[in-house]
Amino acid sequence: MTTNPFDIDKGPESPELLAIAEKELRETPEIKAKGLAELRDLLKQNPDLTYSEEDEFLIIILRACHWYPESAIKMLRQIAEFRRDNWKILKDLMPEQEKIPFQEGGVVNVVTTKDHKNRRLLIVHNGKDWDPAVCSADSLFRIFYLIHIMAQLEKSTQICGCVCIYDFEGLGMKQIRAMSPGNVQRLLTFIQVAMPLRMKEIHFVKQPFIFKMVWSLMKPFVKEKLNKRMFFHGNNMKALHEFIPPENLPKNYGGTLPEINYSGKDWYPVCEDNHDFFVKYNTFGFKDKA
Structure with missing residues (x-):
């Protein structure tokens, strides 16, 4: 082990x-x-x-x-x-194509420990920590997609599922302008119909008032099942703790675990270690017509 x-x-x-x-x-x-x-x-x-x-x-x-x-x-x-x-x-997506945004973008991170229900916690920073000039909306989706491929290999995640925390601290017009209805629809379509993992909960935290602009983009594409698994907490971390206990969360979210001091740069080598599965995954889907 x-x-x-x-x-x-x-x-x-x-x-x-x-x-x-x-x-x-x-x-x-x-x-x-x-x-x-x-x-x-x-x-x-x-x-x-x-x-x-x-x-x-x-x-x-x-x-x-x-x-x-x-x-x-x-x-x-x-x-x-x-x-x-x-x-x-x-098509033919491999981790090395998104290596720089993955390592330097600081947008997507996976908590190294699992929660009280043995679920993986994925944190997506869509606020001030997201610079679309470094990590475009397309790159952000591609990183998310690569992580979901890798997560499929983990038996506990297959069984217990995963939880996503969307952190909108410092959200501004720069980030909102980078989100198009097409990008939002693509992400929500993927999560709801084409992701072979159990998305148990999605938590929105630290969202400012202008988040209503983001939600207006998302709402038309959210189906009832996913809507019931979405929760909005703002800066009320105690509300988040009703779903994930403080002992399973980093200090960044009112938890008792140390503040996060790692990033995609630390997770990227795991992608490289699973190179063969990414290659195999790229062959899946509809057969090419001769």
Whole structure:
């Protein structure tokens, strides 16, 4: 087991994780075997799709769909459609293409510890810490997309899901001008229909009054299910603590953990370590027409 806080845990599921999977995802040995077999059959019935049929990959999709094969093949088609519709920024995407924004942009960060429900915490700085001249809206999405690919490899994240904290401290017109309806729609479409991970909660914090302009961009594209998982806290960290206890949050958000002193620069090497999976992921989606 690694002691590097920036590594992802690709080890086998613990008994505790398997118990959560059974309770929340219907995952039992019998349902697992049946789901894998049925999803492979469904892939054969969708010859225009190309995906790995290895257990490791199919389990990622089936866990995101509570082990319902019909839902899983629907998600695979949605992933393919999203990749096709956004091919200009996603085709052959590799971490090295976004290395400078990832390392220097200071926009996206992953908390090194997990929360009380064993969920990964992703922090996105959309306020003063985001300089669109260093990290464009397209780059920001591409970094988010790369992180989600990497997160799929972590068994605990497959099972327990993830939580996103959007920090809007110091939000100004420079950041708002960088957000277009198209960019916002792309992100929300991805989260809601083409991301094979369980997005459990999205928390908006430290948002100033002009955040209403951002929300007016987002609201038309938010579906009911995601809307119920969105929470707005402003500067009231105690409200955030009703969802994530202080002992699982850094000092930046009223927590008892040390203030964050790491960034994408520390996380980027993990992307490089998983180079082969990024290469494989780029082959997924619709088959190229001869």
